[in-house]
Amino acid sequence: xxxIRSEPPHMSVQYGPQLLGQTPLMLDSMTPGSYELRVFGLxxxxxxxxxDIDEDEPNAVFVDLTPVxxxxxxxxxxxxxxxxxxxxxxxxxxxxxxxMRRSKPFRLSGFKAGRHRVHVEYGGETAQQTVAxxxxxxxxxxxxxxxxxxxxxxxxxxxxxxxxxxxxxDGSIVMALSQSE
Numbered sequence: 397x398x399x400i401r402s403e404p405p406h407m408s409v410q411y412g413p414q415l416l417g418q419t420p421l422m423l424d425s426m427t428p429g430s431y432e433l434r435v436f437g438l439x440x441x442x443x444x445x446x447x448d449i450d451e452d453e454p455n456a457v458f459v460d461l462t463p464v465x466x467x468x469x470x471x472x473x474x475x476x477x478x479x480x481x482x483x484x485x486x487x488x489x490x491x492x493x494x495x496m497r498r499s500k501p502f503r504l505s506g507f508k509a510g511r512h513r514v515h516v517e518y519g520g521e522t523a524q525q526t527v528a529x530x531x532x533x534x535x536x537x538x539x540x541x542x543x544x545x546x547x548x549x550x551x552x553x554x555x556x557x558x559x560x561x562x563x564x565x566d567g568s569i570v571m572a573l574s575q576s577e
Contacts, residue, residue, distance in 0.1 A: 397424045398455040407437035439465040463532035467505045473540040475499035477516040542575035
């Protein structure tokens with residue numbers, strides 16, 4: 397017999413053209429000898445493993461598969477921005493608690509390693525960034541769109557228009573008065 401386990405589990409095991417099952421997999425009906433098996437799964441690099449089946453001695457094999465895809469995590473200011481990756485719509489960011497004007501992290505999975513264009517839209521404005529995705533890792537993208545949404549009257553009597561970035565517990569705010577501030 398031979399037990400084949402993998403990380404992650406539930407990966408397919410193949411001998412030639414025949415699919416034997418998914419890990420963890422106990423092979424108990426093979427004739428003694430050496431076999432080359434292919435262990436593979438979606439988003440992981442396939443591995444070839446050689447196993448020896450002996451009449452009298454059980455065997456065990458562990459295969460650690462390498463991911464070939466990565467994730468992108470996007471945070472936007474303001475929340476509610478539409479998210480596109482490589483010109484494909486992926487959804488919209490959501491607001492976070494605590495008075496922060498940035499979104500909750502919006503996590504997307506299953507991107508091939510390499511460079512990807514992330515752009516977001518809000519109120520007719522856009523922001524974009526190119527990110528480098530690495531296999532098995534999460535790449536973060538932080539995008540801010542200039543969207544003046546608040547008018548304040550200062551003690552001096554002057555009025556200012558800007559974009560609220562954060563509301564603090566003490567009642568103060570952090571505000572951008574222009575796109576570059």
